[in-house]
Amino acid sequence: MNKLHDWPEPVIRVQSLSESGLKSIPERYIKPATDRPSLNVEEDPSNMDVNIPIIDLTGLSEDGNNLPQSTMDQISMACREWGFFQVVNHGVCPGFMDQVRETWRSFFHLPMEMKQAYANSPKTYEGYGSRLGIEKGAILDWSDYYYLHYLPLTLKDYNKWPAPPDSCREVIDEYGKELVKLGGRIMKVLSISLGLKEDRLQNAFGGDNFGACLRVNFYPKCPQPELALGLSSHSDPGGLTLLLTDHQVPGLQVRKDDKWITVKPAPHAFIVNIGDQIQVLSNANYKSVEHRVIANSDMERLSLGFFYNPKSDIPIQPMEELVSTDKPALYSSMTFDEYRLFIRLRGPKGKSQIESLHSPR
Numbered sequence: 001m002n003k004l005h006d007w008p009e010p011v012i013r014v015q016s017l018s019e020s021g022l023k024s025i026p027e028r029y030i031k032p033a034t035d036r037p038s039l040n041v042e043e044d045p046s047n048m049d050v051n052i053p054i055i056d057l058t059g060l061s062e063d064g065n066n067l068p069q070s071t072m073d074q075i076s077m078a079c080r081e082w083g084f085f086q087v088v089n090h091g092v093c094p095g096f097m098d099q100v101r102e103t104w105r106s107f108f109h110l111p112m113e114m115k116q117a118y119a120n121s122p123k124t125y126e127g128y129g130s131r132l133g134i135e136k137g138a139i140l141d142w143s144d145y146y147y148l149h150y151l152p153l154t155l156k157d158y159n160k161w162p163a164p165p166d167s168c169r170e171v172i173d174e175y176g177k178e179l180v181k182l183g184g185r186i187m188k189v190l191s192i193s194l195g196l197k198e199d200r201l202q203n204a205f206g207g208d209n210f211g212a213c214l215r216v217n218f219y220p221k222c223p224q225p226e227l228a229l230g231l232s233s234h235s236d237p238g239g240l241t242l243l244l245t246d247h248q249v250p251g252l253q254v255r256k257d258d259k260w261i262t263v264k265p266a267p268h269a270f271i272v273n274i275g276d277q278i279q280v281l282s283n284a285n286y287k288s289v290e291h292r293v294i295a296n297s298d299m300e301r302l303s304l305g306f307f308y309n310p311k312s313d314i315p316i317q318p319m320e321e322l323v324s325t326d327k328p329a330l331y332s333s334m335t336f337d338e339y340r341l342f343i344r345l346r347g348p349k350g351k352s353q354i355e356s357l358h359s360p361r
């Protein structure tokens with residue numbers, strides 16, 4: 001597919017722009033007035049104390065699910081009403097979470113020529129990148145990123161992972177193992193809270209043959225944050241996302257009741273959100289929700305998005321247990337590979353992708 005082999009124009013690293021000391025951002029990064037954060041309602045004082053649910057996973061381990069019913073109810077409510085929640089006491093060591101984040105921060109502060117050795121292309125997106133989508137002349141986001149695969153093992157390629165800084169590959173590998181385990185535990189809980197057997201959702205993902213990948217986002221300081229976005233509004237195309245963010249620098253906003261709510265990260269929490277594939281499989285009982293990242297003029301920000309995805313070539317459609325005459329299947333069948341091609345070609349576009357999938361009635 002030739003159109004995916006290269007970017008439509010030379011790639012400019014946002015970090016280089018930021019560090020050049022420019023006072024105004026290039027036109028390519030200025031969002032339409034309707035998308036700019038300063039024109040939206042997140043400054044509404046009524047939103048100041050609102051946050052996505054914070055859920056304590058004490059009792060959820062590899063050995064089994066001993067979560068109290070009240071916690072299961074919290075998770076079900078969060079998936080139905082928010083599509084997002086934070087988890088604490090999740091079993092991943094806080095010190096290790098800090099180590100992973102700071103290892104990646106060190107990578108983004110390496111000399112540019114060292115990072116350029118890992119420059120990516122739109123064919124696989126693996127490596128060091130600065131844009132999503134291949135539309136020529138598109139308005140771009142104020143961020144750089146690094147994307148890599150963990151699973152399936154046939155896609156895992158250490159040579160496409162950064163070698164510097166020291167121990168980087170070992171830290172990345174261990175992080176993947178920890179988050180695969182955590183993702184699997186959360187998948188069981190989601191399955192049970194949908195009224196299904198605990199392995200039903202995992203089996204719909206392909207059982208042991210699921211996918212897992214990591215996107216590390218680096219948001220440099222932006223001299224005009226009121227005109228730009230760190231990441232445009234989108235819902236995640238995959239299954240389940242586990243996000244590790246900077247504690248000190250908020251930036252993630254979630255759309256709720258047509259308002260943008262700025263997420264306040266709890267220390268050493270993971271932010272969990274439902275992706276489009278679980279919305280389809282659950283027949284929209286659980287919703288993927290639009291989110292975006294605002295820019296910041298004073299501080300850089302780093303986040304690590306871990307994506308727990310279905311096997312790329314199996315058909316994804318509403319699970320039959322969740323389809324009835326009262327609630328027929330809302331979506332037609334499509335593989336994850338077919339589905340994610342849309343975002344790779346067009347970039348983030350709100351929820352337009354999943355809404356285009358609705359079954360004809």
